[in-house]
Amino acid sequence: MSGVSRLRSQAVGIRTQIALLLVAVLALGYTTVTLVSVQLGERLLLPEVKQSAEITSQSLARQVEGALELGVPLRELVGVEESFSDRLEDSPAFAAIALEARDGGRDFTISSGRSQDFETRATAPVLQDGSIVARVMVTVDERFTQRMVRDLWINLGIILLITVLIGLELYSLIFGRRMAASLDGLESRLQALSQGDLRPHPPVPEEDSAPSGTPGHYVARIDAELGHLHRRHREIRQRIREDSQLAVRLNRLAESFGLAARTNAGAERAQAIRPPLFFFMFAHEMTRPFLPAHVERLAAGLAWISPEFAVSLTLGLFMAVVAGLQIPLSLMTARWGRRTSFLAGAAVAVVGYGLGALSPGFISFSLAFALVAVGFAMVFAASQGFIIDRTEGRSRTLGMTVMVGAIMVAALCGPPLGGLLSDRLGSITALWVIAALTLLSFWLCLAGLPRDEAGQAGGEVPPRRAKTPGRWRRLLGAPVFMTLLVGSALPAKLVLSALCFYLVPVHLLSIGASEAEIGRLQMIYPVATVLLVPLFSRLASRGNRALPYVVGGQLLTGLASLIVLGGSHELAIALVLLVFGVAQAMLITPQASLVGQLVAINGDKLDEDAAYGLYRLIERSGSAIGPILAGLLLVTAGFVPTVLALGGISVLGGLAFLAVRWMSS
Structure with missing residues (x-):
């Protein structure tokens, strides 16, 4: 099998090289555009802010002059600070606005702002009877331009990431669907051969007419060799008696390697x-x-x-x-x-x-x-x-990763x-x-x-499987199975939809975050999930140890909710989403695996199709309940108690499932 493994690594290498080439081209082109955009933004941003400050100072100075022309003494001006505060709220680039004057030999200042410890200022004189009696100073928040440039880098970096991921998703369209199908077909065949699976595969497009040296050509050669092997098996099988020792050995060989079996439905078809x-x-x-x-x-x-x-x-x-x-x-x-x-x-x-x-x-x-x-x-x-x-069979699991991967990306x-x-x-x-x-x-x-x-x-x-009388009754009467659904599956989706889809964006809006900032924070959960789901899936599959990961994920969800006790600012929300993403990654795959394990333990008492159907229905019900429950709690109790309540629901559900499972064992 060493030759097969070498060929398989070469096939995977071709796809990897194509992906890396695509990433390099997209990254190089977009990085060039990014550098030019940032440099241009840095050159234009500060002059634009300074010009805006000059216009604002002149406008406010004219307003003060209008009040003086009506006979209102400078000392007795009313509503100056309120007006300045309103202007500051509309202009985040300004740090402070001040009115400075000289009256009766004494200096006084009417100001409104967060800080005046910046050097960049715009000044406009206030005239009365042709003389300067005061001046309006608008101080520019120099950190504003730094934040703008930082946000520009972040946004361009995110767009680069999105561009690369979309490009990888569309590699089959970019390089041709037939070439992509040939590569997928070659990889699946070599994967099967390396595992001793000799079943035939569905043909790839125009495999018989593929030029020499292309993936389609190698696919055709493998299929031809597999076809020849299966024909030889049938010929030998027809020549020997059914009850002979050779027939028994040949049957065992066929079962082990998939000879005379039906077509291997490869995941590339999905x-x-x-x-x-x-x-x-x-x-x-x-x-x-x-x-x-x-x-x-x-x-x-x-x-x-x-x-x-x-x-x-x-x-x-x-x-x-x-x-x-x-x-x-x-x-x-x-x-x-x-x-x-x-x-x-x-x-x-x-x-x-x-x-x-x-x-x-x-x-x-x-x-x-x-x-x-x-x-x-x-x-x-x-x-x-x-x-x-x-x-x-085995290809269905790989096929489902196609769907899950598309959704997570x-x-x-x-x-x-x-x-x-x-x-x-x-x-x-x-x-x-x-x-x-x-x-x-x-x-x-x-x-x-x-x-x-x-x-x-x-x-x-x-x-479908024939409806067995009472199969739903047996499912509903299985305490461990139903506790898994109600105590684990339902809270997991309830907290996900309540926290990530509803509470986080609504709360961030209430504390002044922009929709772009909300979108960036909402990346944290899927990043953690995409990176960690394969790891926890492999760990949980070793010895069928799904239970600790399911309960551990629910307890970690409760721990994530405690973070808001230290504050509900953006950094705390980011940390909540990160820990919650890790918790969800721990229990997503093991939870579905436990459904199958519980069905297998009960033998014919539980219907697997009905069990998974009920499992998905409960999951979706949790997704529907989550936002409504969170909305009611948010209106009546506030953000922090609502997050804590969701964490408590997850912890109680996990402990209830653990207790019922322990009592039934």
């Missing part, structure tokens, strides 16, 4: 769903930073609901629609066809985003966002079904870009851009997703 799914999820994730602020603005004039609770209702309605449609749509997409269902879901979401951008009020926007939820549920169910239809890229876009152009424009990206997802599906295979679309729903 790769076609990734580009359209990524752009759909990427577009939706862009709404997270600015959606709470947008809903608050729409609900600001309503007497029957507070703006904060209005946000929780909109998010809760979205989650509830997605949860309620998951099971029926899983069956309906099988009947309609996965490709057709994806196209329909993307089209519905485009209409929903467009109606949301046109909605003038809270109720109409919430209904439009609920329409987006219908499209979201259709796309999710169609994508999952597409992968299930084209994979089996979208969660990493979407929030910062959505926050930046909304902060610069407004939430209405951001919604139209999101609609356009969703339309791009529709086009990618239309152009790149293969049509459903014969017997999948328009035919019968794939066969």
Whole structure:
């Protein structure tokens, strides 16, 4: 197998080299643009701020002169500090505004500001009867330009990261879908050979006509050798008697290496769903930073609901629609066809985003966002079904990583870009851009997703396990299983949707953070999750030790909530999101693994399909309950008690599951 391993490493090396080349080209070009942009910004920013200070000082000086012309003595001016304070609030680049005068031989100052310890100032004289009686000084906050340059670096760096990740997601389109399919096919074949799996594979596009030396050529050679091996096996099998010792040995050999087995459904067949799914999820994730602020603005004039609770209702309605449609749509997409269902879901979401951008009020926007939820549920169910239809056995796990990877990368890229876009152009424009990206997802599906295979679309729903009388009753009556769902699965999604989707953006808005800053902070959770989920998955799979990671993740969630006791500023929120991301990474995969383990322990008493269906339903229910519960607590108790309550729910659920599991063992 050393030769196979060497070939496999070469195949992986080709893909890695392509990825690195793409990253290098994108990074080089974008870094050049970034350096030019920052240098230009540094040259233009301070002069612009100085000019603004000069205009402001002259405007205020004219206002003081107007009061003096009306006969008001300089000493008796009223409302000067209030006026200066209002101007400072509108101009974060200014550190202080002061009115200095000489009256009766004594100097006095009327000032308003945070600090005057800066050298950059703009001064305008105040004239009375042609003489200078005072002057207005506007002090420029020199740290403002430094913060602006720093934010510019951060935003450009985030855009570079997003550009690289999107480029990697679209490598199959950039280099050609056939070349990408050939590389994926070659890698999957070498992976199977290195593991002693000799089953045949589905053909890649134009594999028989691939030029010599290309991945498609090597795929064709491997398939030819596998075909020859299977034919020889059949010929030998036909020549020997069934009861002979050689037949027994040959059967064992066939079982061990997959000879005479059906086609090995490789995970590369699931790769076609990734580009359209990524752009759909990427577009939706862009709404997270600015959606709470947008809903608050729409609900600001309503007497029957507070703006904060209005946000929780909109998010809760979205989650509830997605949860309620998951099971029926899983069956309906099988009947309609996965490709057709994806196209329909993307089209519905485009209409929903467009109606949301046109909605003038809270109720109409919430209904439009609920329409987006219908499209979201259709796309999710169609994508999952597409992968299930084209994979089996070990390849199904790899196929599902295609879907999970697209969703997690979208969660990493979407929030910062959505926050930046909304902060610069407004939430209405951001919604139209999101609609356009969703339309791009529709086009990618239309152009790149293969049509459903014969017997999948328009035919019968794939066969399901026969309904065993009382299977739901047995599930609901299994204490350990139900405690896992209610004590672990439900709180995990409840806290996720309540904290990351609702509480964090609403609280950051209340303390003055911009939508771009909110988007950057919302990157922390998916970064931690993307990096750590594979690690914890491997650790938990060793000896089926899922239980400690599930309970540990819930206890760590409670620990994360305690951080807000030291303050609820941006740094504390960032730390909460980081620790919570680690906690979620600990329990995501082990939690799903425990469902299968509990079913296996109970043998035929529990139905695996029904168990996972109920598990996903409870998870989605937690996502729907989270924002509404957090909204009620936020309005009545405040931010810190709400976060502590969510952490307490997670800890109590984990301890309850641990206790029930211990008592049943």
